[in-house]
Amino acid sequence: MIVEVPLGKRAYPIHIAPGLLANAAPLLGPLAPRGRLALVTDSNVARLHLPAFAAGLAAGGIAVDEIVLAPGEATKDWATLAQVTERLLSLGVERGDAVVALGGGVIGDLTGFAASILRRGCRFVQVPTTLLAQVDSSVGGKTAINAAAGKNLVGAFHQPALVLIDPSVLATLPVRDLRAGYAEVVKYGLIGDPGFFKWCEANAAALLAGDAGCQAEAVAVSCRAKAKVVAADERETGDVRALLNLGHTFGHAFEAEAGFSDRLLHGEGVALGMALAFDLSAARGLCPAEDAARVRAHLLACGFVLSPKALGFEVSAATLLHHMRQDKKMKAGTLPFILARGIGQAFVARDVPLGDVEAFLDGVVAE
Ligand SMILES: NC(=O)c1ccc[n+]([C@@H]2O[C@H](COP(=O)([O-])OP(=O)(O)OC[C@H]3O[C@@H](n4cnc5c(N)ncnc54)[C@H](O)[C@@H]3O)[C@@H](O)[C@H]2O)c1
Numbered sequence: 001m002i003v004e005v006p007l008g009k010r011a012y013p014i015h016i017a018p019g020l021l022a023n024a025a026p027l028l029g030p031l032a033p034r035g036r037l038a039l040v041t042d043s044n045v046a047r048l049h050l051p052a053f054a055a056g057l058a059a060g061g062i063a064v065d066e067i068v069l070a071p072g073e074a075t076k077d078w079a080t081l082a083q084v085t086e087r088l089l090s091l092g093v094e095r096g097d098a099v100v101a102l103g104g105g106v107i108g109d110l111t112g113f114a115a116s117i118l119r120r121g122c123r124f125v126q127v128p129t130t131l132l133a134q135v136d137s138s139v140g141g142k143t144a145i146n147a148a149a150g151k152n153l154v155g156a157f158h159q160p161a162l163v164l165i166d167p168s169v170l171a172t173l174p175v176r177d178l179r180a181g182y183a184e185v186v187k188y189g190l191i192g193d194p195g196f197f198k199w200c201e202a203n204a205a206a207l208l209a210g211d212a213g214c215q216a217e218a219v220a221v222s223c224r225a226k227a228k229v230v231a232a233d234e235r236e237t238g239d240v241r242a243l244l245n246l247g248h249t250f251g252h253a254f255e256a257e258a259g260f261s262d263r264l265l266h267g268e269g270v271a272l273g274m275a276l277a278f279d280l281s282a283a284r285g286l287c288p289a290e291d292a293a294r295v296r297a298h299l300l301a302c303g304f305v306l307s308p309k310a311l312g313f314e315v316s317a318a319t320l321l322h323h324m325r326q327d328k329k330m331k332a333g334t335l336p337f338i339l340a341r342g343i344g345q346a347f348v349a350r351d352v353p354l355g356d357v358e359a360f361l362d363g364v365v366a367e
């Protein structure tokens with residue numbers, strides 16, 4: 001299956017097919033004019049999936065120069081960005097070459113950002129290997145590292161030239177990472193597709209238990225949804241792409257509090273944040289309380305922990321607000337929130353006083 005991301009000169013296809021990882025040479029050949037590709041990955045993916053990927057490329061006459069990083073969110077930092085960029089330069093990567101990101105969202109975000117600054121911009125290819133990266137981060141061109149001040153604060157919009165998704169690699173993904181990726185899947189239902197949320201309620205258990213059919217369906221639906229949003233609002237200048245931030249303002253604050261460590265995965269923060277966004281919407285009379293309860297019940301049934309205390313956070317609402325003030329949506333001192341009028345009806349609210357949010361969070365962190 002091919003999903004197009006229609007962005008004019010920056011348009012690209014997302015190829016989705018089981019077995020694609022080992023058979024990528026015909027698609028990557030045109031992006032390797034010198035018969036070589038630089039590839040960035042992490043040590044888990046290098047062990048599990050690089051041999052098959054590199055063997056397929058070698059059979060098609062493409063050699064791989066690999067850069068293998070430590071796994072985990074801490075890799076999305078300045079030091080690793082510098083290390084990767086210097087290594088790509090020492091490999092002689094030219095503007096006409098493409099750099100391959102083989103891995104999860106950490107590898108994709110970091111590699112995409114390195115590609116955006118290398119010789120003022122070279123092409124890159126996303127080969128996502130986590131559910132999260134297959135349904136969300138590999139599509140749309142948001143690239144970034146974390147800064148001391150907060151999540152994804154240094155980065156660029158830089159679209160990949162190609163996205164290659166092999167859903168069969170999800171078979172080796174630990175269930176905690178599968179669940180974290182599922183948060184971004186169910187997000188598409190919550191922001192604009194109540195029918196898909198129903199599908200999620202019916203199929204999440206099978207998906208999380210490793211059902212390849214359910215996983216492939218989730219990847220296809222999610223890629224179509226994300227491609228549509230990105231085509232409508234590539235750089236988040238309107239209110240369309242901002243909806244993909246449902247749960248993220250809260251989630252990123254908890255990730256910052258965790259020091260961008262694997263203590264709280266991105267998707268775990270997003271799940272908590274989405275539950276809070278629905279609770280806040282209900283508390284403000286915007287959304288039926290039953291919808292907020294249904295969202296929370298579904299996320300709990302999936303195994304997400306939705307209480308900051310149970311997640312080990314002893315944090316004040318004021319500290320969370322401090323992190324939230326770094327959100328990139330902040331404009332002239334006002335922080336827009338992605339709230340909902342119901343399941344599948346997210347919207348951008350610009351009139352939520354931060355004092356009200358602090359009072360709401362006071363209750364949340366005390367529970
Ligand atoms: N750019 C975007 O639009 C966007 C969207 C969502 C999330 N993100 C970012 O993505 C990051 C999270 O991505 P993630 O959840 O993929 O985390 P990740 O990249 O850290 O991968 C999670 C873990 O899975 C391992 N792994 C990867 N593929 C595997 C496989 N097939 N089998 C076994 N293990 C495998 C990795 O080594 C790692 O330990 C966060 O930094 C988040 O901010 C970006």
Ligand SMILES: O=C(O)C(=O)C[C@@H](O)[C@H](O)[C@H](O)COP(=O)(O)O
Nearest residue numbers: 136140142151152241244245248328
């Ligand atoms: O693609 C987008 O747009 C998203 O917001 C997707 C999010 O899932 C992702 O976590 C993104 O990196 C968050 O964006 P940010 O602008 O808040 O850093």
Ligand SMILES: [Zn+2]
Nearest residue numbers: 184248266270
């Ligand atoms: Zn996200």
